[in-house]
Amino acid sequence: MIPLTDKxxxxxxxxxxxxxxxxxxxxxRGNYTHSYTNPNxxxxxxxxxxxxxxxxxxxxxxxxxxxxxxxxxxxxGHNLTIKVNNTTLTTLYGGAGSQGGALRATRSWRGSSKGWxxxxxxxxxxxxxxxxxxxxxxxxxxxKATLQFIYTYQNASSSxxxxxxxxxxxx
Numbered sequence: 001m002i003p004l005t006d007k008x009x010x011x012x013x014x015x016x017x018x019x020x021x022x023x024x025x026x027x028x029r030g031n032y033t034h035s036y037t038n039p040n041x042x043x044x045x046x047x048x049x050x051x052x053x054x055x056x057x058x059x060x061x062x063x064x065x066x067x068x069x070x071x072x073x074x075x076x077g078h079n080l081t082i083k084v085n086n087t088t089l090t091t092l093y094g095g096a097g098s099q100g101g102a103l104r105a106t107r108s109w110r111g112s113s114k115g116w117x118x119x120x121x122x123x124x125x126x127x128x129x130x131x132x133x134x135x136x137x138x139x140x141x142x143x144k145a146t147l148q149f150i151y152t153y154q155n156a157s158s159s160x161x162x163x164x165x166x167x168x169x170x171x
Contacts, residue, residue, distance in 0.1 A: 001037055002036055002038050002039065002040070002044060002141075002169045003020055003039075003171060005040060007171075008041060010042050010043065010045070010171070017171070018171055019170055019171075020168070020169045020171060021166070021168045022036070022166070023164070023165075023166040024164060024166075025162075026053070026078060026163040026164060027162060028153075028162065029153065029162065030153050031150075031152055031153050032151045033150045034148070034165070035148045036141075036146070036167060037144070038141045038142070038144060038145050038147075038169075042143055043140050043143060044140075044169050044170060044171045045141075045169070045170045046140075046141050046167050046168070046170075047137075047138055047167065047168040047169075048135070048137050048139060048166070048167055049165065049166045050080055050082060050092060050134065050136075050149065050163075050164070050165035051080070051092065051133070051134040051161070051163060051165070052077060052078055052080040052092035052093055052094045052095070052132025053078030053094045053095070053132045053159050053162045053163040054077045054094070054095040054129055054130065054159050054161040055075060055076050055077045055094060055095040055098060055130050055159060056074045056077070056129055056156040056157065056158040056159040056160075057074050057097065057098045057128075057129050057158065058074035058097055060072050061105075067107055067108060067109065067116075068106050069105050069106075073097055073098070074097020074129055075154055075156040075157070075159075076094040076095065076096055076097055077094025077097075077132045077159050077161065077162070077163070078132070078152060078153055078156070078162050078163040079093050079094050079151070080149060080163050081149075082135075082148070082149055082150075084141065084142075084145055084146070084147055084148075085145050085146055086148075089137070089139065090135055090137070092133040092134065092135055094133075094159075095132045095133075096129070097129055097130075098130075105121045107120065129156075131161070132161070151163045
């Protein structure tokens with residue numbers, strides 16, 4: 001919570017401007033909302049820096065037929081929506097996931113005496129998941145208003161970064 005003061009205006013004589021800073025790193029592999037409220041009778045200025053979650057790398061695969069298997073794409077990272085009093089300021093999208101190793105692999109049937117051949121991988125991919133989008137902004141937070149950071153899970157269960165934000169409120 002942004003601190004409550006006895007000021008009536010953001011800038012008053014003999015009452016110095018102060019800064020409240022808070023950094024939050026999401027650790028929830030699910031939906032999560034983090035909120036800040038301005039308890040004062042005057043608006044405060046808030047500097048925001050935020051990043052949506054990164055995608056993950058997926059090494060799983062599916063096999064629709066006996067001779068071909070396809071590697072599944074990794075999932076996207078957490079999206080991050082920033083709101084003031086339930087009005088959306090922006091939505092940052094989580095980074096794309098990555099396939100682990102090859103895009104697909106094939107094998108051939110060599111007859112009942114030899115069985116299946118070994119797998120041969122094709123179209124190798126880089127195992128690089130993408131970072132989530134970032135933003136920086138300045139917001140005037142009205143009196144008694146709430147600033148929300150809403151992290152929305154996108155199934156990136158092995159993502160290394162689930163989203164984060166930092167605020168600095170001048171009060």
